Amino acid sequence: MSKESSSSRLAPKTSQHESNENELGTSLNPINFPPPRTPLNSIPDPSQYSVQESELIRTATNRSASDKSKVILESNASVGLSHATPRFPARHHGRAHMEPSSVQSTPARSGGSRYSLSGRGISSSSFSRVTRGISAMNHEFSVEVPQFELVDDPLFWNYHNVQVLIRIRPLSTIERVSQGYARCLRQESSQTLVWLGHPETRFTFDDVACETISQEKLFRVAGLPMVENCLSGYNSCMFAYGQTGSGKTYTMMGEINEVEGKLSEDCGITPRIFEYLFSRIRTEEENRREERLKFSCKCSFLEIYNEQITDLLEPSSTNLQLREDLKKGVYVENLTEYNVTTVNDVLDLLVEGAANRKMAATNMNSESSRSHSVFTCIIESQWEKDSMTHFRFARLNLVDLAGSERQKSSGAEGDRLKEAANINKSLSTLGMVIMSLVDLAHGKHRHVPYRDSRLTFLLQDSLGGNSKTTIIANVSPSNCSANETLSTLKFAQRAKLIQNDAKVNENASGDVTALQRQIQQLKGQLSSLMKHHNQSRSPSSGGSRFEESRLRDNFMKYSFSEEEKMGDKVQNEKVKCLEVTLLGALRREKMAETAALKLEAEIEHTNRLACQREEDAQRIKMMLKFREEKIKQLESLVNGSVSAEKYLMEEIKALKEEIQLLQARIDRNPELTRFALENIRLLEQLQLFQNFYELGEREALLAEVAELRDQILDITEGKGEISSRYEKKDNDTVKELEDCRDLNSKLMRYLSII
Numbered sequence: 090m091s092k093e094s095s096s097s098r099l100a101p102k103t104s105q106h107e108s109n110e111n112e113l114g115t116s117l118n119p120i121n122f123p124p125p126r127t128p129l130n131s132i133p134d135p136s137q138y139s140v141q142e143s144e145l146i147r148t149a150t151n152r153s154a155s156d157k158s159k160v161i162l163e164s165n166a167s168v169g170l171s172h173a174t175p176r177f178p179a180r181h182h183g184r185a186h187m188e189p190s191s192v193q194s195t196p197a198r199s200g201g202s203r204y205s206l207s208g209r210g211i212s213s214s215s216f217s218r219v220t221r222g223i224s225a226m227n228h229e230f231s232v233e234v235p236q237f238e239l240v241d242d243p244l245f246w247n248y249h250n251v252q253v254l255i256r257i258r259p260l261s262t263i264e265r266v267s268q269g270y271a272r273c274l275r276q277e278s279s280q281t282l283v284w285l286g287h288p289e290t291r292f293t294f295d296d297v298a299c300e301t302i303s304q305e306k307l308f309r310v311a312g313l314p315m316v317e318n319c320l321s322g323y324n325s326c327m328f329a330y331g332q333t334g335s336g337k338t339y340t341m342m343g344e345i346n347e348v349e350g351k352l353s354e355d356c357g358i359t360p361r362i363f364e365y366l367f368s369r370i371r372t373e374e375e376n377r378r379e380e381r382l383k384f385s386c387k388c389s390f391l392e393i394y395n396e397q398i399t400d401l402l403e404p405s406s407t408n409l410q411l412r413e414d415l416k417k418g419v420y421v422e423n424l425t426e427y428n429v430t431t432v433n434d435v436l437d438l439l440v441e442g443a444a445n446r447k448m449a450a451t452n453m454n455s456e457s458s459r460s461h462s463v464f465t466c467i468i469e470s471q472w473e474k475d476s477m478t479h480f481r482f483a484r485l486n487l488v489d490l491a492g493s494e495r496q497k498s499s500g501a502e503g504d505r506l507k508e509a510a511n512i513n514k515s516l517s518t519l520g521m522v523i524m525s526l527v528d529l530a531h532g533k534h535r536h537v538p539y540r541d542s543r544l545t546f547l548l549q550d551s552l553g554g555n556s557k558t559t560i561i562a563n564v565s566p567s568n569c570s571a572n573e574t575l576s577t578l579k580f581a582q583r584a585k586l587i588q589n590d591a592k593v594n595e596n597a598s599g600d601v602t603a604l605q606r607q608i609q610q611l612k613g614q615l616s617s618l619m620k621h622h623n624q625s626r627s628p629s630s631g632g633s634r635f636e637e638s639r640l641r642d643n644f645m646k647y648s649f650s651e652e653e654k655m656g657d658k659v660q661n662e663k664v665k666c667l668e669v670t671l672l673g674a675l676r677r678e679k680m681a682e683t684a685a686l687k688l689e690a691e692i693e694h695t696n697r698l699a700c701q702r703e704e705d706a707q708r709i710k711m712m713l714k715f716r717e718e719k720i721k722q723l724e725s726l727v728n729g730s731v732s733a734e735k736y737l738m739e740e741i742k743a744l745k746e747e748i749q750l751l752q753a754r755i756d757r758n759p760e761l762t763r764f765a766l767e768n769i770r771l772l773e774q775l776q777l778f779q780n781f782y783e784l785g786e787r788e789a790l791l792a793e794v795a796e797l798r799d800q801i802l803d804i805t806e807g808k809g810e811i812s813s814r815y816e817k818k819d820n821d822t823v824k825e826l827e828d829c830r831d832l833n834s835k836l837m838r839y840l841s842i843i
């Protein structure tokens with residue numbers, strides 16, 4: 090459905106602006122933003138604009154021709170009259186021509202769509218009419234606004250879990266006509282901006298994207314790192330916040346066009362995220378082929394409208410319910426999910442969902458979006474390493490919020506009144522949740538009212554939970570929207586204080602079978618090592634035992650023949666040194682033996698843990714069954730088919746059983762992490778053991794022993810010669826011989842240990 094405008098539809102804008110007053114409203118206008126603006130309902134038909142507009146823009150051009158450090162803006166980048174993104178023009182059309190000004194027409198709520206689609210029931214002529222937003226008529230006009238390059242910081246997410254980015258959109262034609270080029274914002278750097286009202290207020294954010302930022306650059310700063318986070322197993326969420334017409338949908342979706350297999354320049358963050366995601370997936374799978382890495386992605390698209398959830402990919406599924414599950418967390422029951430493998434699959438879903446998205450026209454804004462949309466992709470991966478199967482998953486939520494302007498009920502009746510209240514409910518609860526989280530971050534004890542609205546309940550992980558979250562606060566720089574812009578900046582400032590606790594969703598030991606397989610393998614390796622070890626110690630192998638026994642023989646010979654020959658003190662000292670070295674080497678071997686035994690014990694222990702874990706899985710299954718039964722009972726209670734008394738009795742019984750199970754879990758918690766850690770330790774020990782045998786440690790030891798043996802033989806022979814020279818056996822010599830005997834017997838004792 091196209092988003093054409095009509096002049097008659099402009100009238101309600103007055104009430105929008107009047108109703109835009111937030112808590113600061115009264116102190117702001119009109120004193121601080123002269124000249125007093127023309128009431129929007131008095132703006133003439135766009136066809137009459139040319140003279141006024143030329144005049145306005147000429148003035149602006151004259152005002153600002155000299156400063157070279159500034160950037161000529163607005164030459165072709167001012168937002169069109171309509172506050173409506175050409176959400177989803179045809180994917181197979183080129184970028185359409187932009188209309189100089191546009192008129193709005195609000196489709197009826199029931200059948201309407203926020204998105205313009207061609208190739209999906211809309212003719213290409215209507216498509217080209219709605220593919221605007223940036224007026225093409227302003228080439229000759231310019232106004233200077235400082236431009237700041239955003240810097241990609243690849244390390245940002247290493248230290249943060251929340252990113253707040255402000256995006257200032259270019260002035261729209263209607264704003265220029267109404268307030269000229271007067272702006273309520275002055276950007277000072279790529280992180281700071283000043284709100285120019287009274288009092289002037291400076292804000293600092295992670296990033297402030299100026300009016301000229303390209304969709305591509307914005308993606309590089311906010312979207313690309315999000316993909317990387319998801320691939321690393323972090324849940325990620327991006328919210329687009331801001332008043333109606335501030336550019337939320339332009340930012341998130343933009344113009345979904347594909348030309349010759351490439352996304353159009355105006356394409357928003359969401360399609361770019363998926364283009365990049367699939368290219369990364371392909372590379373990763375290719376690079377880690379030997380690990381058999383495989384990704385799978387499934388997407389869903391829902392709308393929360395009037396506190397009711399509708400499946401945008403199956404619009405007959407309305408009023409879907411939120412459920413909570415131990416494993417899945419909060420989820421939408423019966424929401425359809427599609428497996429996607431290419432960016433085209435995702436684009437199809439986006440276009441289809443967008444076509445189904447509801448839009449409500451109220452007297453506050455003829456193109457106002459009243460609903461929140463959530464596009465979710467679950468990215469799962471699986472690979473094999475160290476004979477274990479590793480699983481990783483991440484949930485990516487891309488949320489286009491309803492317009493944040495205060496919606497007064499003026500003029501709204503019946504359903505529309507209820508709708509306004511419910512939209513306020515989701516957005517006001519979002520505000521409350523953020524306030525509570527800020528309090529929590531300041532150490533105050535606060536209840537966080539996630540459950541007070543569908544939006545916050547569904548996205549609770551993204552707010553203060555297990556997620557890396559980006560909030561893009563969209564603002565208009567025009568004086569017309571000064572109050573709403575301030576309100577958005579304040580919201581963003583608060584959001585910056587949220588503290589999330591993102592964790593990698595990975596389960597390396599989740600597969601008990603893989604674990605058991607690994608244990609078996611380790612056992613096999615260990616026993617073959619032990620066998621090898623024993624063989625190498627047998628006399629026939631010529632290993633250390635053999636060496637040692639030869640050594641012992643030599644010592645024996647030495648001890649018996651030396652009685653009458655030994656007498657050299659220096660030589661004796663040398664022998665003592667050698668004795669110490671030899672004992673050290675033998676001790677090392679003994680230690681390796683002990684380590685092998687320990688390893689065996691560890692394997693036993695790991696085996697026990699695996700059994701415990703299986704038992705625990707059984708218990709969890711039981712608990713899930715209890716939960717399901719409880720839900721059924723609650724439903725029966727609500728239906729009135731079960732009396733409260735009976736329900737309570739059942740409940741008590743079920744709770745007792747659950748307590749027993751929980752008790753059992755506490756008593757015998759196998760601790761999944763411990764399990765994985767044990768396994769890693771086991772592997773390391775095995776590695777050490779293998780190294781001992783395979784990397785030559787053992788050989789080195791044997792060589793050392795052989796060397797010692799030779800040295801001792803040399804000494805004993807030398808001593809023989811020396812002693813033959815000593816014919817006279819004086820007392821000293823006798824004493825030394827006794828020392829040698831002692832030494833011999835000591836060595837014999839050590840050697841017999843082996």
Ligand SMILES: Nc1ncnc2c1ncn2[C@@H]1O[C@H](COP(=O)(O)OP(=O)(O)OP(=O)(O)O)[C@@H](O)[C@H]1O
Pocket residue numbers: 166167168169171172173174175221222223257258259300331332333334335336337338339340456457458490491492563
């Ligand atoms: N950065 C931008 N550059 C050029 N045009 C923009 C930019 N941001 C928004 N626009 C244009 O401004 C108009 C309003 O934007 P958009 O529809 O995205 O606002 P919105 O915040 O999603 O409004 P709503 O709450 O009604 O959904 C559209 O025509 C869009 O193309």
